[in-house]
Amino acid sequence: MIAIGIDIGGTSIKGAAVDSNGRVYEKFSLPFIKGEPGEITIRKLAETVKEYIGAQKLDNKIVGIGIGCPGTLDVEKGIVNYSNNLCWNELHVADIFKEILPYPVRLTNDANAASLGEAKFGAGKSYETIIMLTLGTGVGGGIIINGKLFEGNQGKGGELGHTVLVVDGEPCTCGRKGCFEAYSSATALIRETKKAMLANKRSLMWKVSPEIELVGGRVVFEAAAQGDKSAQKVLDTYIKYLGEGILNYCNIFRPNVIVLSGGIANAGDALFDPLNQYIKERNYGYQSTPEVKVVPAELGYDSGKIGAAALFFE
Numbered sequence: 001m002i003a004i005g006i007d008i009g010g011t012s013i014k015g016a017a018v019d020s021n022g023r024v025y026e027k028f029s030l031p032f033i034k035g036e037p038g039e040i041t042i043r044k045l046a047e048t049v050k051e052y053i054g055a056q057k058l059d060n061k062i063v064g065i066g067i068g069c070p071g072t073l074d075v076e077k078g079i080v081n082y083s084n085n086l087c088w089n090e091l092h093v094a095d096i097f098k099e100i101l102p103y104p105v106r107l108t109n110d111a112n113a114a115s116l117g118e119a120k121f122g123a124g125k126s127y128e129t130i131i132m133l134t135l136g137t138g139v140g141g142g143i144i145i146n147g148k149l150f151e152g153n154q155g156k157g158g159e160l161g162h163t164v165l166v167v168d169g170e171p172c173t174c175g176r177k178g179c180f181e182a183y184s185s186a187t188a189l190i191r192e193t194k195k196a197m198l199a200n201k202r203s204l205m206w207k208v209s210p211e212i213e214l215v216g217g218r219v220v221f222e223a224a225a226q227g228d229k230s231a232q233k234v235l236d237t238y239i240k241y242l243g244e245g246i247l248n249y250c251n252i253f254r255p256n257v258i259v260l261s262g263g264i265a266n267a268g269d270a271l272f273d274p275l276n277q278y279i280k281e282r283n284y285g286y287q288s289t290p291e292v293k294v295v296p297a298e299l300g301y302d303s304g305k306i307g308a309a310a311l312f313f314e
């Protein structure tokens, strides 16, 4: 079985044919032109896919076209209701594709697509129930139960980043306060790093990043590795909030594994060792409940494409 997987992002649109073993064929991409009407972008995309399928001689082999897209979607109707990133409103993506190509089209949230990719062919491939968290500017969540993506009504569920961890806590982009995202995103880690730098001008964090505006998610990890106490404190607090949020998801879903992706997940053992220790010490039911391991994602930038195609391999 072969499907086309497409990953729509705010700077480019990437895609490829993917088979049911997770093998990725030659890739294609087109730039995302900001300000271009969404209907024109989708028409161009569908034409590109048509040419690609012809060039790869896959006409009779494609079972469908899966599309991962940021924003609020109606997955049943194949509509992007609203995407802040793409500036799209009520865009009937599936209908436009069907005018140009004879294949079924499925739409899902970009975080869900990446999660399904990891679940089927990446870090979760040996397991049935997987939770994936993408720690980036925000926090994307994906829920795979018994090998199937759980999307909720109209595909609008799975917003694990917007579950409140601290009542009346830090403001969140969603309008509430104290969301998991407001403590565990890269944005949150950078915010706390800057605060700690301003409170301690002698911290090694200033050596790692002399310009505070350029602070990234790695600064605390590098400074803490060199023994900086302020950085270590920021890191410990970050791991505490991330760990508490993950423990909530463990208690709700009891997944086999939790997969972390996004820039922060590249920190390696400096993140995963203390995080797994934190979770192990607080595992519900002590020895009687299976422990949940937190592991890094494996597919990198291909996870969205692979997962979008995998909507047809469930």
Ligand SMILES: [Zn+2]
Residues within 6 Å of the ligand: 161, 162, 163, 172, 173, 174, 175, 176, 179, 181
């Ligand atoms: Zn929120």
